Amino acid sequence: MQDYIKPDNWSIIEEGFDAERVKSSESLFSIGNGAMGQRANFEERYTGETFQGSYIGGVYYPDKTRVGWWKNGYPEYFAKVLNAPNWIGIEVLINGEQLDLNTCKKVKDFRRELNMKEGWYQRSFQALTSNGVTVKVRITRFLSLAIDEVGAIKYEITPVDSDAEIVFRPYLDSGITNEDSNWDDKFWNTTGISSENSQAFIEAHTMKTNFATCTFMQSQLYHQNELLDTALEEQLGDTSVAFSFKQKLSKGETLALHKFGGYTVSTNHDRSDLVAAAKKVLKKATELGFEHLLDGQMKAWADIWKMSDITIEGDVKAQQGIRFNIFQLNQTYLGKDSRLNIGPKGFTGEKYGGSTYWDTEAYCIPFYMATKDQKVARNLLKYRYNHLKKAIENAEKLGFSNGAALYPMVTMNGEECHNEWEITFEEIHRNGAIAFAIFNYYRFTGDYTYIPEMGLEVLIGIARFWQQRATFSEQKQQYVILGVTGPNEYENNVNNNWYTNYLAKWCIDYTIVQLGKVKDGYQEDYKRVMGKTKLTDGELSKWKEVADQMYFPRSEELDIFLQQDGFLDKELITVDDLDKKQRPINQKWSWDRILRSPYIKQADVLQGFYLFEDHFSTEQLEKHFDFYEPFTVHESSLSPCVHSIQAAKLNRMQQAYTFYLRTSRLDLDDYNKEVEEGLHITSMAGTWMSIVEGFGGMRVIDDKLSFTPRIPEEWTSYSFKVNFRNRILRVTISHDGSSFALEGDQEMSIRVNGKRIALSPKSEISV
């Protein structure tokens, strides 16, 4: 666990320069605006270790698959998150010498701040250059929420002890590479470089996918806050363009470069229009100027926080943790564009490739449903509908037929992006999470329209898959599901993973109910969908047979469901009894040893109990929690939040709090020693769940919000807001009780600890 981020309610702050931490901080201080994002790379030259990354939502590259040993069925190509041309670069020369924190004589007062409240990132330091000049530097940067194609940088420099000649050389560069490239392919082809006055443009398109982009910049120079009309010198390279501004400064004077830059992309503009579109964006941004644009940024973030903030009193680290999580989720995805989704690393790194995992449905949708307009969650569901055809093709590649759909484990464009057979082919429970999200969306928003319009087709594809994927065991006289990997990826190719079997049965049952509802209430849609899917009664009765006769592994003796066949043959040594030196087992043990151990990477049976909480009694939950929790190593970022919610439900608040801390500060404290690769964006939504659903005990029961408020001892109070069916409810919970404040002008009825409470508009009730 690293621990260099200062506790602060609203900001992420690092003090002191440590070259070893540069890559980690580049991740932690990442900025994004839903449409694009970038790691906190230095603007000026830096020759130390760095991981350069600037990403455009939806722009990817189909990299040729690399494996040790090819298995039939692997995708030939898959979508990689793509490092885009650099527009932030500003070379700084001081009396002719490059400013470079890696080579200068001394760096002091180094400080980074990511101001989450206002949505900007600032870095400041004093540097003593090799040629003996001390300069004070401060850089402020943000990606505009208001004009989401543009970002702005203010680079201020002040010689401290002597006069100095400063050269600023802002540049664009499309000669960039990806860290995570399989075959050292060239990803970008530069087709045009142009400049006009203080503006420059690089046109480049991605190879193969042919996304066209224009990377642009415009710079303004201020001396002592006065705009200069300095002569600039243009430098053109094969894949770069730079301007040089030169200015002599007297000791104590400040020179500031305001740089505006960003991308226009063919996904949003005509290919031939990209430069023109860039000029428009630059015009808007420069007319506003850096400070006004920043004002707008602060207001836009204030709006986001107004709805999505969670306050925690009495525990700065917990407060900082949850705000960091909420901030990053909003930097990654704002729900404006149904072509985008929530990448596991967001815009903070390349690892994993693809942008969409089952994380979206299982973890992210609840957050977006409760803190945004319900259209945002609907867009996420629509994304999967748009990929249905590819999911059917994907299933066909694996031998399924007749419209059975298997959604990919990882995807960018609907095609599979992963190539470990035990995951790609076997971690099929993802299909269930997508069906569950449809159910969950309706349960929470009350908006049924998605199902007749789109969801029913998705459900039919998924139900068909489950029916075909199950095997009738003559021996058991029941349907079994062989050769799967459950959510617990520390088991591969197991038979009858309880979670998967349970989800499969539920998907079929749920689809059959929806077929009836759509048939009754949406005849036109029903006819359309039946015509398209050619679903027959014979098929339906096969579905029913599989669902009704599904086998569930179970121990009569222990009275628990078994994670999979044979689980009890393992040597059942609990995590507590495992030598700490052996942890994390995924770094210390060979894969076979992990597989035959009883250790669970993330909630599996308990994930099922989480999704289908109302199917089981609290006693059953307790029994299963007591059995599985001791074997769970939580080496997935998606695990502690579910356990936290369940521990809270079981009134084990200390345990719930421990899990909460682990999930909320996973990246800030770098629990897994990998933050330099990027942040764990999707699990951040789990942190939100562990407060709202865990401590707050929020559920939707019979179309109403219900709460069972609890609070960790360490906290004085906490509060969160929920948008439930267009009613905004603020919930505040302290040790003395809870209060519920309703905004707007519609009344609302909720349940608190099982008791019904009627809330009037603009009123607050304490319980």
Next chain:
Amino acid sequence: MQDYIKPDNWSIIEEGFDAERVKSSESLFSIGNGAMGQRANFEERYTGETFQGSYIGGVYYPDKTRVGWWKNGYPEYFAKVLNAPNWIGIEVLINGEQLDLNTCKKVKDFRRELNMKEGWYQRSFQALTSNGVTVKVRITRFLSLAIDEVGAIKYEITPVDSDAEIVFRPYLDSGITNEDSNWDDKFWNTTGISSENSQAFIEAHTMKTNFATCTFMQSQLYHQNELLDTALEEQLGDTSVAFSFKQKLSKGETLALHKFGGYTVSTNHDRSDLVAAAKKVLKKATELGFEHLLDGQMKAWADIWKMSDITIEGDVKAQQGIRFNIFQLNQTYLGKDSRLNIGPKGFTGEKYGGSTYWDTEAYCIPFYMATKDQKVARNLLKYRYNHLKKAIENAEKLGFSNGAALYPMVTMNGEECHNEWEITFEEIHRNGAIAFAIFNYYRFTGDYTYIPEMGLEVLIGIARFWQQRATFSEQKQQYVILGVTGPNEYENNVNNNWYTNYLAKWCIDYTIVQLGKVKDGYQEDYKRVMGKTKLTDGELSKWKEVADQMYFPRSEELDIFLQQDGFLDKELITVDDLDKKQRPINQKWSWDRILRSPYIKQADVLQGFYLFEDHFSTEQLEKHFDFYEPFTVHESSLSPCVHSIQAAKLNRMQQAYTFYLRTSRLDLDDYNKEVEEGLHITSMAGTWMSIVEGFGGMRVIDDKLSFTPRIPEEWTSYSFKVNFRNRILRVTISHDGSSFALEGDQEMSIRVNGKRIALSPKSEISV
């Protein structure tokens, strides 16, 4: 199935030139002499598709591992079979134009012959060059058995219709690449190129492993069979050296180049001596001359055939098949050098990397024991003893301790060369095959000395591994072995693979018995081994506990052992009922579908019944054969031979014969459409077994050879020879009976169909 090889008792013959077949024929016509080998690449320039390969026994390169997703425990590097510098090259210019079968106007009378009886390879053709000259060409090539560092080529050319100026440009080239390289590393570093008179030398060493080699050549030119003293012109490149000889030929005259070449290697000579050693070899070879060297070759092969030939009367294709198998095994490994082993592709390709699989112990040792001096098999066992330390290190990497040994799945130098977790980490039955080979060697040769000297230590390491690898199941109150892959690689990560569990128990039991025998009969060795291994009584009783309480999956209802836990949950559709279009499933189905199917890649339970035949009754064998055979797809080259032997034992001769054909002509008829990658060398020993052990019914029972002779209907008779404890027995079997002829001057007692027969020296008895 391809079918372009002409049936012939002693030769492999191809007629007609087909560019599509070049790579396949390069494999089929490969030559080797145990110390080195090469694919049948053309000597002259060829611009068509080709797969260049010349290999030196024991010279490998540790290529950095490439995987899609890294699993903890994978080897960082592993040994690749290495394409060595080219010494066969001879450019041929006809009136200034390169002879190139890919670009010349016409090729006719193209013929290849691999003469297995005499050990040479010949290629002949007529070509019409673009500049209008027709030449007749014949090339004869062999790798000398007598002087195993040298090979010889006779390249004869005759202009047919006109005079012509011929240039021969024999060359050496170390600027070669490997087909199967992970990272396009440079594998060879050339350090010296020199020439002297008509001799040339390239000194080059492999990167990382630093094997030093001298590749050498010397050429002689004959005009109408008369040695010419032509002036030669030397051409030096960065990694090559060539000589040019120019000669005008009148129509009908023949010019012949005799080229001698090969390698001297630092594994056999002082590094500084390689050129001197090469000169010595060249002196020997050229003094003999091509024809005498070839005479010696024929004699050496006659000696090999004298002992190892199997004759089949009445079935040319079967005859050709078995001879091809025996020939290739002898080309690959002659048992002279205990540092070498039998690579799955021999010297015919690069695929798979490494040189040693469990194939050696399970399939090859019986062939070498029966057809060579017993030292050869002992050398193969010694090879594993020499790798014991590395096997212990390998087990340590996977979390085992206290001297437990896990031999690698694939190796060159004792280190693991494979990186699929389901095989590398889980196909642990290989350890059992190594123990079984020790048992088998003693059973066949009666030479117990290997065990006290070396084998006991190997057995202790293996027994320790099994004891540690087993898990006590509280539920079953027995020991289980979780997470393995059996010989049937179409199942991964299964629990309680019967074959593995059975072998594990047997290994422990056998080791305990050997401990007693060595303690009683070889006190010195016993003391040494105990001192070294620090084996305690406590450990022994743990071993016994595991062996005595091992769990074996079984169906009471069907009265059979189950391949693994849960096998009966599968949808048990037999191969016959599977659509033929779905075959081979490893090309048609995705991996998950294969895994959950009931289809068996190669004998698994039946492999156990093969190894431990005397532990089970014939009725049991029949029951298991009838259950498992219908699900076996034989998509491993190692499978049909075992089924052939068992079908013969069950007197199902038609089935046994079908399996025999499939194993014996696997490569000749290219059943698996992959012969261009190289030959399946190790499975060739299985073909030998299917005749000797299958049809001949040969077993060792109570220190005596025993036979149950059978013969396929298609054959008139067949015969084979066996060296049993230094007695040479020739067995001839026809439909009328069998005869047994004993060579040498010691008597021998055998059993035929259970009846004891005493054989006098130099006598023959018919039954």
